[in-house]
Amino acid sequence: MRPKDRKYARTHEWAKLAGELVAEHETVTVGITDFAVEQLTDLVFVELPHVGDRFMQGDAYGVIESVKAVSDLYCPVSGVVLEIHPGIEDSLDRIGEDPFGEGWLLKLRMTRPADWNNLLSAAEYEAMLAEEHG
Numbered sequence: 001m002r003p004k005d006r007k008y009a010r011t012h013e014w015a016k017l018a019g020e021l022v023a024e025h026e027t028v029t030v031g032i033t034d035f036a037v038e039q040l041t042d043l044v045f046v047e048l049p050h051v052g053d054r055f056m057q058g059d060a061y062g063v064i065e066s067v068k069a070v071s072d073l074y075c076p077v078s079g080v081v082l083e084i085h086p087g088i089e090d091s092l093d094r095i096g097e098d099p100f101g102e103g104w105l106l107k108l109r110m111t112r113p114a115d116w117n118n119l120l121s122a123a124e125y126e127a128m129l130a131e132e133h134g
Contacts (some may be wrong), residue, residue: 002033002126003100007076007119010128011058012036014100015076015119018107022116028077031104032064032095035129040066043092048073048106053081055108057115062105064095077115079108 006016095103
């Protein structure tokens, strides 16, 4: 079961609030799910945005590449990039080993709290995977 303390995008990213309020200016940590990691297999490259870059929910904010595919990374909520995980580009194994912890990719300052309601709970994400991938 995936962690219940965050929400999930249909594009296999997760978002976790720093606090307990879904509010403008709330910090949200973003990463990709274990399912995404399994589909990509051996990661070889990640391209992430810069601090200060702004994205709307669903915008591609970066690229992740494995030995078998190149995939866009999509922003689960609208926001401004506050921080990029230091050194993650040189430690891609962290993403595969701990996608919900040390494998986080960036932190955003949320600009549209209503976006939170468009994301899936852990149970809804599990159901979506079961339906799409058996």
